[in-house]
Amino acid sequence: MSKHAKQQRLSETRFWFERLTKTGLRALHIIGVVGAGGGILLHVDKSLWLPYWIITLTTGILLMTWEIIRDWHWLIQLKGLLTLTKVGLLFLLVPLTDWQVEIITLLVLLSVIVSHGPAGLRHYSIVHRKVIHGKKEIKG
Numbered sequence: 001m002s003k004h005a006k007q008q009r010l011s012e013t014r015f016w017f018e019r020l021t022k023t024g025l026r027a028l029h030i031i032g033v034v035g036a037g038g039g040i041l042l043h044v045d046k047s048l049w050l051p052y053w054i055i056t057l058t059t060g061i062l063l064m065t066w067e068i069i070r071d072w073h074w075l076i077q078l079k080g081l082l083t084l085t086k087v088g089l090l091f092l093l094v095p096l097t098d099w100q101v102e103i104i105t106l107l108v109l110l111s112v113i114v115s116h117g118p119a120g121l122r123h124y125s126i127v128h129r130k131v132i133h134g135k136k137e138i139k140g
Contacts, residue, residue: 035049041104077122086114090107
């Protein structure tokens with residue numbers, strides 16, 4: 001096997017590792033969101049939904065860290081700023097018990113914008129005041 005073929009093979013291996021890792025983190029994140037959100041919306045005892053909240057917060061921070069390491073521009077794009085807002089709102093779920101339904105609703109709306117909004121909105125940089133595209137993203 002040539003040196004170029006080995007490098008390409010390592011790149012493919014790394015790609016799949018990163019893709020599957022990110023997919024796994026997203027899957028755990030969704031499980032956490034469903035468990036915590038459902039528990040809160042249905043007024044289930046906090047002890048039952050709190051582990052899901054911890055899963056949501058942990059996987060969200062890991063996914064956010066992944067994006068920042070991959071490309072620091074993520075922090076100044078709307079997708080990054082909205083995600084930071086979501087993390088802040090997650091922290092507020094426990095102490096602001098009277099506002100939990102509203103916070104969950106806002107978290108879901110922000111999640112839709114971050115994940116499914118137009119690229120021109122998600123990639124808009126508040127610093128540059130225009131759309132900026134970062135490094136190629138590993139989907140997951």
